[in-house]
Amino acid sequence: MDVGQPEKVVDMPDILGYARVSTNEQDLAGQIQARKIALVSLEEKIDTTSAAGELVFHVFGAIAQFERRLIAERTRDGVAAARAEGRRPGRPKFDPEKLRAAVSLIRGGMPPARAARHVGLGRSTLYRELALMPAAPTRVA
Numbered sequence: 001m002d003v004g005q006p007e008k009v010v011d012m013p014d015i016l017g018y019a020r021v022s023t024n025e026q027d028l029a030g031q032i033q034a035r036k037i038a039l040v041s042l043e044e045k046i047d048t049t050s051a052a053g054e055l056v057f058h059v060f061g062a063i064a065q066f067e068r069r070l071i072a073e074r075t076r077d078g079v080a081a082a083r084a085e086g087r088r089p090g091r092p093k094f095d096p097e098k099l100r101a102a103v104s105l106i107r108g109g110m111p112p113a114r115a116a117r118h119v120g121l122g123r124s125t126l127y128r129e130l131a132l133m134p135a136a137p138t139r140v141a
Helices: 015-021 025-034 049-085 096-108 110-120 123-134
Strands: 006-013 037-041
Touching: 006 025, 025 037, 037 096, 096 123
Parallel strands: 006 037
Antiparallel strands: none
């Protein structure tokens, strides 16, 4: 590919930000080259129309990939350590007993949002579960 004469030049405010969220920098670079597009980063002063700019783009992509892998490894290690200590990481299991208590409070006249907060359920969880019930309780005014 002749990067000296790109057909299109795309100004990006932050290539590093894109590289951090892009899961496949190599695929992105291949698509850019195939379409004869040059990237110019306004923040990092990277211009892929030059050989040096293309090299820096690839190096930054490799660093971003390295950061993603480090985060994944640390997350796995943290979950494993929590499990080894007997903790269960992740979202707590839904407790039907809390739902029954909230329904009872609602039938007693308490607003659903307050009932959810009182029993320790999320408001949206309570409303979702109420909608799934055959005869959803309504607040008596």
